[in-house]
Amino acid sequence: MNPFALLQADSVAEASAAAKDVRLSVLKAGGMDLLDLMKEGIAEPTQLVNLRTVRDPALRTIEAGRIGALATLADIARSDAVRASAPVIAKCAASAATPQVRNVATAGGNLLQRPRCWYFRNEQFNCLKKGGSTCYAVDGENRYHAVFGPGPCHIVHPSNLAVALLACDGVVSLAGGERATLPIAKLFHMPDRGIRDESNLEPGEVITSIAYSPAPVSGFFVVKERQSFDWPLTMAAVALKLDGRRIASARVCAGAVAPVPWSLPLVEKALQGVALDDEAALRAACAKSIDGAEPMRDNAYKLKLLPVAIRRAIADAAGAKEGQ
Amino acid sequence: MTPSQHDPVPPRTHGSDAVPGTPADRSAVGPRGVSRRSFISTLGASGAAAALGGQAEARLAAPIEDGPVVLGPEPVEVALTINGRAVKTKLDPATTLLDALRLNLQMTGSKEVCDRGSCGGCSVLVDGRLVASCMMLALDAVGHDITTIEGLAQGDTLDPIQEAFVRYDAFQCGFCTPGMIMACKALLNETPKPTMEQIRKGLSGNICRCGAYTNVFSAVLEASDQAVPVDQPVPADHTDGGGA
Ligand SMILES: Cc1cc2nc3c(=O)[nH]c(=O)nc-3n(C[C@H](O)[C@H](O)[C@H](O)COP(=O)(O)OP(=O)(O)OC[C@H]3O[C@@H](n4cnc5c(N)ncnc54)[C@H](O)[C@@H]3O)c2cc1C
Ligand code: SF4
Ligand code: FES
Numbered sequence A: 001m002n003p004f005a006l007l008q009a010d011s012v013a014e015a016s017a018a019a020k021d022v023r024l025s026v027l028k029a030g031g032m033d034l035l036d037l038m039k040e041g042i043a044e045p046t047q048l049v050n051l052r053t054v055r056d057p058a059l060r061t062i063e064a065g066r067i068g069a070l071a072t073l074a075d076i077a078r079s080d081a082v083r084a085s086a087p088v089i090a091k092c093a094a095s096a097a098t099p100q101v102r103n104v105a106t107a108g109g110n111l112l113q114r115p116r117c118w119y120f121r122n123e124q125f126n127c128l129k130k131g132g133s134t135c136y137a138v139d140g141e142n143r144y145h146a147v148f149g150p151g152p153c154h155i156v157h158p159s160n161l162a163v164a165l166l167a168c169d170g171v172v173s174l175a176g177g178e179r180a181t182l183p184i185a186k187l188f189h190m191p192d193r194g195i196r197d198e199s200n201l202e203p204g205e206v207i208t209s210i211a212y213s214p215a216p217v218s219g220f221f222v223v224k225e226r227q228s229f230d231w232p233l234t235m236a237a238v239a240l241k242l243d244g245r246r247i248a249s250a251r252v253c254a255g256a257v258a259p260v261p262w263s264l265p266l267v268e269k270a271l272q273g274v275a276l277d278d279e280a281a282l283r284a285a286c287a288k289s290i291d292g293a294e295p296m297r298d299n300a301y302k303l304k305l306l307p308v309a310i311r312r313a314i315a316d317a318a319g320a321k322e323g324q
Numbered sequence B: 001m002t003p004s005q006h007d008p009v010p011p012r013t014h015g016s017d018a019v020p021g022t023p024a025d026r027s028a029v030g031p032r033g034v035s036r037r038s039f040i041s042t043l044g045a046s047g048a049a050a051a052l053g054g055q056a057e058a059r060l061a062a063p064i065e066d067g068p069v070v071l072g073p074e075p076v077e078v079a080l081t082i083n084g085r086a087v088k089t090k091l092d093p094a095t096t097l098l099d100a101l102r103l104n105l106q107m108t109g110s111k112e113v114c115d116r117g118s119c120g121g122c123s124v125l126v127d128g129r130l131v132a133s134c135m136m137l138a139l140d141a142v143g144h145d146i147t148t149i150e151g152l153a154q155g156d157t158l159d160p161i162q163e164a165f166v167r168y169d170a171f172q173c174g175f176c177t178p179g180m181i182m183a184c185k186a187l188l189n190e191t192p193k194p195t196m197e198q199i200r201k202g203l204s205g206n207i208c209r210c211g212a213y214t215n216v217f218s219a220v221l222e223a224s225d226q227a228v229p230v231d232q233p234v235p236a237d238h239t240d241g242g243g244a
C-alpha cells in the first residue's frame, strides 16, 4: 500500500468535509474493499478519512426498518429485528463472504465497494473503467460478467446487500451534501451514464443509514460455484405481499447479472395474482426474468440460473410465511 | 479446486503498457504536504489512554488546536492491547494489524498467506470477534482487545481446542493451523455446542490446502464435549502411528 495519512473523524460532518476533496481523501469504513484496492495498486489515496472513529451510536444502530451505515454484515445477519422484518436482508448479509469479512465489512461499504471484474482488479489492465480504451471482458474471460446492459463496461454489481435492500425499497440517508435521502434504485448508474464510478453519490456525501420497507414475507437464493464462500454467480431476492395463498404484489430483484442491482418488473407483474401452489404460473413468471438479456461468450449459463434462483427465492419467502 | 471468482485469472501481464489503474479521480495522488494538523505527540503514553480507544487516546495526547486529528503518513507511536498486555510500537497508518504483529512485534504465529482477506491464515480475535488481521489497519485495532494464537495457551497448558487439534491430527503442514484454531475459538465462544452445519459455516473463511477439514471438525466436536461421529477421524493416539 502507498503511504497515507489517517484522519480520525470525530463526526460525520468532519468526515464529510474532509472527503469533499476526492483527489486527496477517501472515506474508510471497515476498509475491506479499500485496502484490497490499495494493495493491488488500483487506489492510491493520500488520506483515508476514518468513519470508524465517529462514535455517534445512530451509525451502528439496527432496528426494524433501518440499518446504520456502520453496522457490520454480521450485525445485520444476527439482528432479530431484521430477521423478523425482512428476512431477505438478514439472509443476504449472512450469505456474503466469510465470518472474518462479515465481522468488519459495513453496510455502507458493502453498497459502495468497487466491482470485482478481474480486469478492473488487476493493475496491469488499463480497461475502460480505469480510463483506458478497451473493455477486456468483451473478447476475454467473461464468465462472471453481466448478461444485461448495453455496455460499454460489463461488470456485475458486487454488493449482495444492495439486491436485498432494493427488493425492500431501500432508501439511503445521506449527510454532507444537498440531498437527505436517495432510494437504492437511484444510488447506482449503468456504465453508459458514467463509466469511471458506479454510484451517484457526490464527493463528501456520507451514507448514515439505510431505511427499508418491512418485508416479512421475503426470501433469497444465491447460486455460488463453491459452497463454503464465494461471490454469487446469480442471486435473487423477492419480497411478497400475500392475499391468502395468492401473491398480491411482488418485488423481484437479481444480483450478479447486471452492472447495477437488477429490478425485474416483468416478473413482478407476471406474479401478480398467482397462487403459491400454481407451479406452472410461477415458472412462467420466473422465465420472464431473462427477457432482454444479452449474454456474452461464456456467461449464457446465467440465463438458466436466474429463473431458478427466483423460483427458489419465492419458495424461501413462502417458507418465511409458514414460519411466522 | 474449481476455478473461482477469487482466483487471479486472467494471468498478470508484464507488458510495458502497464498503467496503474485509478478509479475515477479518487485515487489520483494528491500533494503530500497536505494541509493538516501534524500530529507529533506520543500516542498511547499511558495505559489509561489506551483503554479509551484509538481516537480518545489520540485526543488526550493531541496538542490543543482546532481541526481533525490526522495521523501519519509518518510513523506514530501506538499502544496495542495484545493477549491482555499493553504493547507499544511505532508504525505508519498503512501498517496492517498482521504486519504490526509479525514485523513490529515479532509475533509470527498469525500467518500471511493471501494478504487479501480470503484465506483466514492471519485470523485473530478483536474484542472476541474473528477478523482477518491482513485487512485491518493496526490503528483501527488500538483500544480493542486483540487475541492471537500466542495468547491461547496458559503457560504450558494448551487451550482445549489446541489439545483437541493435537488429539485429532487436525493439521498436516500446519500453515493454516493458527488461523484455523482462532476461527474455532471464535466459533466456540459464540456457539458453545455447534452443529456440523454451524462448524462448516464458522470455518468457511479458513482455507486448508492440505484438506485437514474433517479432522478439524472432529476436534471442534470434541472440544465442545460432543460425540464425534464414527465416520469422523478417530483421535491420533488411537491410531497405529499414522496420521488420518
Ligand atoms: C474474501 C472476501 C469475500 C467477499 N465476498 C463478498 C460477497 O460474497 N458478497 C458481497 O457483497 N461482498 C463480498 N465481499 C466484499 C465485502 O463485503 C466488502 O469489501 C465490504 O462490505 C466493504 O465494506 P467496508 O466497510 O469494509 O468498506 P470500505 O472498504 O471501508 O469502503 C468501501 C467504499 O465505500 C465507501 N464508503 C464506506 N462507507 C461509506 C459511507 N458510510 N458513506 C459513504 N461512503 C462510504 C468508501 O469510501 C469506499 O469507497 C468479500 C470480500 C472479501 C475480502
Ligand atoms: S467489464 Fe468494465 S471493469 Fe471489467 S474490463 Fe470491461 S470496462 Fe473494465
Ligand atoms: S492472509 Fe489474511 S486472510 Fe489470507
Ligand code: FES
Pocket: B170, B171, B172, B173, B174, B175, B176, B177, B207, B208, B209, B210, B211, B212
Ligand atoms: S494443514 Fe496444511 S494448509 Fe492446513
